[in-house]
Amino acid sequence: MKNSILELNQKNEVTGRTYLRWVVHEIHENNQSYNENGISWKEQYVLDNINSAKGMPICVQFIDWDKSEPFGHGMTSVENDGPKFQDSAVVGTAENASIETIEVNGRTIRALVAEGYIYEQRFPNFVTWLKSKMYDNDFPQTSIEICGKKNSGNDVIIYESGCIEKGRVPMIYDYTGDAILGIKPSDESAVLLELNHLHNKNIKEENKLDEEIQKQITELNQQLEAAKTTIEGLTKYKKANEDKTLIAELNSKLVTYTEDEKATVKEKVAAFTSEPSAEGIQTIVSEINSFIVQKVLEKRTNKEEQEQLELNSAKSVYGDMFENNKTKQDYTDIY
Template sequence: MFIEISETNRRTGRTPIKIAMHEIHKNINETNKNGIHWDETYTKQNMSSASGAPFVVEFLDEDMDMVGGHGDLRVDEDGKPYFENSTVVGTIEQATVETINVNGSDTLVLMSSGYLYEQRYPKFVNWLRDISKTQSIRGSVEIGGKHPNNNISYDGEYSREYRVPKEFDYTGMAILFTETPADDNAILVEVNQLNKSKEEKTLSETNNEKLEEKINKINELNNELNTKSTKIDELQVEVNTKQEELNSAIQELKEKRESLESQEQELNELREFKKEVTQKQLISKLEAELSSYSDEEKSIAKDKIEKFSEDPTEDKIKNIVNEINSEIAKNLIEKRKDKKQKEEKIESNSINDLFGVVDDISNDVKSIEDLY
């Protein structure tokens, strides 16, 4: 990966190191994997800006020994990029144009010389010393616009397939291990081997053990992941089965609810029909009960009779009939009472008349002889 950025200069450290920053192309048509053609003249004009730029890494874990790539890139609102998890592990002191042997071929490169912070990152420096004996450690250069410009100036038109940086600053050099660099010729040349302790004689063995341990840990995690993935698949099948059962139960419940609603509707219709029939029967029964009464007698309960059809009941029939009968009985008693009183009055008058005649006769008789 090739990142063109700006970086704050930093300087410190005491473990000497040299890294080829990039190849300088002799053929005008040559480029690196990112389409950049490094011109020797422009490289020499700008290489002084590498002084003070950092060596950076992306640590793979909290042990801070093995490294990966540039780190995660974030770009702010002003277009400035930041490597959030990139760690500064050293400082470039100077950069020079040199010819080195790369894979048996003489190659013109820009060489950086500087220091690593071994006192702060001892595991990393020891790992780098050891791994460089058997494997090629490569790097990736980072450049940015020359202050105060944010943009790099190119010779000719800009193209992702071919471009020639003209005015720029070298802002950093990333040391890579797991990430593929844009320039295969950006390699680690040497790490100072002086002042090694006796413990470093077994460093290769120690690192191999650590690497094997990490590989075993990765394999263990992969196996655990596969086991959990299988378990997840089994649980997913179980979930799908349960979901199908749930959907079936919901459908069955829905059908039963629809059936109950249909039955409830039929029942309501039957209730309404029964109510109509019962009302007609009650109305007919009331008419039959009232058939033996005269219109005058029925007028006693006229209001109740007229409202009866609105809500007919057995109790209302009884109330109507009882009301009429009570009134009729009351009238009969009244009539009998009146008749008796009249009869008693007549009888009383007859007795009075009889005694009145006797009184008249007694008044006319003066002696016994007057009777004869």
């Protein structure tokens, strides 16, 4: 059975979150039944460890730059302190987990079912992808991640009858995350990633990404880098052309001004040449025009002052003449 998403809606609606309900994994009747990876889930042990599933991250390794379509687990390495998922993003949280009897793909089974939220505001393209898949009844698959329980004194997963190839029953462990997959699992069932870092050399090849998939990831990353380089080149080319156009526009406007007028904005023109902008043109032209207006006003003021001086001088001359005319000569003295 595929571990798949059962429900995606606005239940218990909270702004920025999309409700999600999904099958974490099937629970088997006995260890004679197991999934394609050889794991047999026993209900008692699932119940014992179920609290670790509450609050576990919902994870996605995105295959595209706009974060819309999932790929795999995103595991990059396994170190002494555990696995690293540096190529994976946390897109949501599981808030609750329970054991239920449900019908999936025409089968009635016991299963561990989780419910939680996807962060819609932060991953809107991914939520759109999920909704479109479920609308087409193409339910995305999930893949649970487990590892040894640290507070148990063991660094590894403890199995009921040891780590056998088929029918091994995880007994003491923690649920550490659930990945939403976008690739078709090689075994036609949801991939289970067992994270047992002390035994990582013995982990089967199904716990690793296929070399061809790794190659595809590398090619996609190279294509993305090439696309980024092309975009950067086009952006620089566009900026250079825009700068030339703006400089030509400024020069066409400066033609109408005298050298003295242009000298007033010499520094601004030099700065504009380094970083052209439409606002810069407006600033330069406005400053020259202000200079011209100031000169006109100064000339007008000087002319008015000169005219006033001439008028005052004329009044003084005619005043003297008028006073002389008022002085009468007494001609009787002559005779």
